[in-house]
Amino acid sequence: MTERAQRYTQDPLFWRAGAIAATIFMSMVLAALTIDTLRQITPGSPRVPAYDVINNSVAYQYDPARAEYAPKIGGEELIFGHKYSPEEAADLIGKGKLVIQSRACIDCHTFFGNGGYYAPDLTRAWMDPVWSIYAGPKRADKLAAFMMHPLRLGARAMPDLHIQRDEAEAAVAYLKWMSSVDSNGFPDRFGAASGQ
Amino acid sequence: MYRSQRLGLKYLTASTVMFGAMVVFGLLSSIYYIWPGFLLNVFNFNSAKIVHIDGLVIWLLMGFLGAIYWFLPQELEREVEGIALAEILFWVFCAAVAVVVVVFIFVQYGSATEASMWFINQGRKYVEAPRWAALGIVAVMVVFAYNVIGTAFKARKSTGILTVLMFDLIPLVVLYLDAFPEIRNMSEDLFWWWWLVHLWVEATWEVLIGCIMAWTLIHLVGASRRVVESWLYVEVALVLGTGILGLGHHYFWIGTPRYWFAIGGFFSALEPLPLLGMVVHAVYDAGSHHLRAANRPAFYWTLAEAFGNFIGGGVWGFMMTLPQINLYSHGTQWTASHGHFAFWGAYGCGVIAVLYLALEKSRGYEGLDGRAWKWSFALLNIGMLGMVGALLVAGMDQAFYERAIGGSTWGAFLAMEGRPWFVEGMWARFAFGLLFACGYAMLVYDLLATRRREVAVSEPMAAAGS
Numbered sequence: 001m002t003e004r005a006q007r008y009t010q011d012p013l014f015w016r017a018g019a020i021a022a023t024i025f026m027s028m029v030l031a032a033l034t035i036d037t038l039r040q041i042t043p044g045s046p047r048v049p050a051y052d053v054i055n056n057s058v059a060y061q062y063d064p065a066r067a068e069y070a071p072k073i074g075g076e077e078l079i080f081g082h083k084y085s086p087e088e089a090a091d092l093i094g095k096g097k098l099v100i101q102s103r104a105c106i107d108c109h110t111f112f113g114n115g116g117y118y119a120p121d122l123t124r125a126w127m128d129p130v131w132s133i134y135a136g137p138k139r140a141d142k143l144a145a146f147m148m149h150p151l152r153l154g155a156r157a158m159p160d161l162h163i164q165r166d167e168a169e170a171a172v173a174y175l176k177w178m179s180s181v182d183s184n185g186f187p188d189r190f191g192a193a194s195g196q
Numbered sequence: 197m198y199r200s201q202r203l204g205l206k207y208l209t210a211s212t213v214m215f216g217a218m219v220v221f222g223l224l225s226s227i228y229y230i231w232p233g234f235l236l237n238v239f240n241f242n243s244a245k246i247v248h249i250d251g252l253v254i255w256l257l258m259g260f261l262g263a264i265y266w267f268l269p270q271e272l273e274r275e276v277e278g279i280a281l282a283e284i285l286f287w288v289f290c291a292a293v294a295v296v297v298v299v300f301i302f303v304q305y306g307s308a309t310e311a312s313m314w315f316i317n318q319g320r321k322y323v324e325a326p327r328w329a330a331l332g333i334v335a336v337m338v339v340f341a342y343n344v345i346g347t348a349f350k351a352r353k354s355t356g357i358l359t360v361l362m363f364d365l366i367p368l369v370v371l372y373l374d375a376f377p378e379i380r381n382m383s384e385d386l387f388w389w390w391w392l393v394h395l396w397v398e399a400t401w402e403v404l405i406g407c408i409m410a411w412t413l414i415h416l417v418g419a420s421r422r423v424v425e426s427w428l429y430v431e432v433a434l435v436l437g438t439g440i441l442g443l444g445h446h447y448f449w450i451g452t453p454r455y456w457f458a459i460g461g462f463f464s465a466l467e468p469l470p471l472l473g474m475v476v477h478a479v480y481d482a483g484s485h486h487l488r489a490a491n492r493p494a495f496y497w498t499l500a501e502a503f504g505n506f507i508g509g510g511v512w513g514f515m516m517t518l519p520q521i522n523l524y525s526h527g528t529q530w531t532a533s534h535g536h537f538a539f540w541g542a543y544g545c546g547v548i549a550v551l552y553l554a555l556e557k558s559r560g561y562e563g564l565d566g567r568a569w570k571w572s573f574a575l576l577n578i579g580m581l582g583m584v585g586a587l588l589v590a591g592m593d594q595a596f597y598e599r600a601i602g603g604s605t606w607g608a609f610l611a612m613e614g615r616p617w618f619v620e621g622m623w624a625r626f627a628f629g630l631l632f633a634c635g636y637a638m639l640v641y642d643l644l645a646t647r648r649r650e651v652a653v654s655e656p657m658a659a660a661g662s
Contacts, residue, residue, distance in 0.1 A: 101319030
């Protein structure tokens with residue numbers, strides 16, 4: 001090491017300049033990526049469908065072109081016998097989120113894999129094979145009934161969180177909308193063991 | 197002793213109490229995995245987990261505040277500015293934490309209304325505290341920032357460590373504002389939530405503990421300030437240089453664009469580097485003092501912090517951070533294994549090191565080197581390593597069988613809960629959790645016993661003096 005380089009590296013101010021430069025540069029890159037990401041995850045974008053997608057059928061299938069699983073949105077398939085306008089759907093989803101937060105669902109379950117690890121992931125709960133025997137509107141009713149009066153499933157029992165009918169409907173709508181979000185193939189091989 | 201240091205001791209005491217609460221509710225949480233019907237509809241798993249993880253955050257936050265109120269007046273050789281306000285807010289902080297814990301235990305949840313968000317539970321992991329309490333934490337942090345910056349201005353001087361700390365206070369306060377929003381779009385909600393969780397834990401807190409450990413090394417082994425400050429700047433450059441975009445490894449699966457695979461994967465793979473730097477730094481300073489220090493408990497906890505941070509945060513994090521692996525490991529007990537190891541190594545051990553350092557200095561007491569601290573050191577670390585190992589086995593089993601083979605459905609999840617490796621993992625975690633709790637009890641015994649010994653020594657001396 002030359003004498004000059006040695007002088008620089010032994011001076012804390014040299015390293016301070018490096019710390020400031022690294023922080024500023026990375027913060028600027030993060031800011032730029034944040035702007036782009038927020039644009040791409042606004043409801044109504046290809047990655048995150050608008051809230052009124054709850055009026056359509058939503059499936060999760062293997063996409064050979066992407067070599068991964070992806071949500072597939074189909075034709076009209078109403079829940080609770082009602083076709084929601086965009087505004088009504090947004091309100092319902094907002095209420096569903098309040099149900100999820102007020103009952104701290106995320107501290108047992110996971111959403112997109114984030115949360116507690118005590119109960120199943122809810123990202124694709126809407127099309128989980130456990131509900132596959134109930135088609136379309138019937139499935140929404142069964143899911144709502146389950147939330148209001150939980151049953152024991154295998155080794156896990158969901159507690160009774162005193163969820164009211166209107167709250168259960170909002171939470172079911174939320175799960176249906178969430179299942180339409182493109183999460184880059186997570187979870188993989190969904191339903192593989194059950195032949196779905 | 198400065199008033200600020202007395203306040204520091206109060207914070208460290210409160211922090212130790214919260215550490216205990218966190219251990220109790222952690223043990224409780226582990227029981228639900230063994231007996232799933234445990235306390236069903238009385239005190240559900242999510243309530244126990246909330247007190248466990250929020251207790252973790254408050255334990256460490258109080259520990260950091262205690263450490264800084266302890267070191268700051270020594271650094272600037274003057275009383276901390278606005279100390280009276282800080283003293284009042286300490287009691288407000290403790291009262292608020294107590295009220296929130298009571299609400300979490302006895303009320304637990306509310307209906308789907310804004311009032312529930314304000315007064316009961318916000319239902320966002322780590323920041324479940326109702327909004328009124330979150331506002332209180334912001335107030336405490338703002339006063340804390342005023343204490344640090346105001347004191348430096350009054351003293352008309354700053355040091356390298358203090359400069360880093362002052363800049364770090366900005367994101368520490370600002371990012372916490374992210375505890376308030378209620379965004380209906382889960383993708384966006386999680387996007388911002390990770391700003392708080394990741395940028396606090398893997399960036400702001402890392403810098404904060406870097407400052408605390410820098411002061412610790414100066415006071416503990418008389419490390420050269422010039423060397424310590426140079427290392428601190430290198431660590432800041434690496435922590436923020438890798439950690440800010442390392443945020444991307446949380447953006448693989450929440451609906452965010454695919455470019456986060458490359459950015460998150462690359463930068464989070466580099467994240468162990470600053471942690472390795474901290475190990476090199478600690479070993480260098482300890483080695484240059486022949487691995488000896490008068491305060492052996494603080495010294496060993498400092499080394500445990502350096503290695504624990506690197507292995508728990510760095511190596512364990514790297515193990516599951518690449519998207520190809522994370523696709524299956526994400527959201528399993530593997531994550532819990534990393535979380536336990538990283539929080540313990542990076543922050544828990546550091547807070548305990550400061551605790552012993554403060555204990556020695558405040559009491560002018562040289563005889564900390566008894567048997568109790570060695571027992572607590574061994575029990576806590578073996579307990580933690582055992583829990584981490586058990587969760588790793590259970591988590592890997594989950595990643596392979598539930599995720600890769602089973603296809604991640606409810607049925608695959610529930611089948612997993614009965615698999616032998618998972619069940620044995622949960623029992624082992626509980627057993628090592630008990631060991632960890634014994635280590636905590638021994639730590640408290642040692643802290644209290646030291647005080648008794650000091651009184652026993654000082655009374656005859658006082659009598660002889662009179």
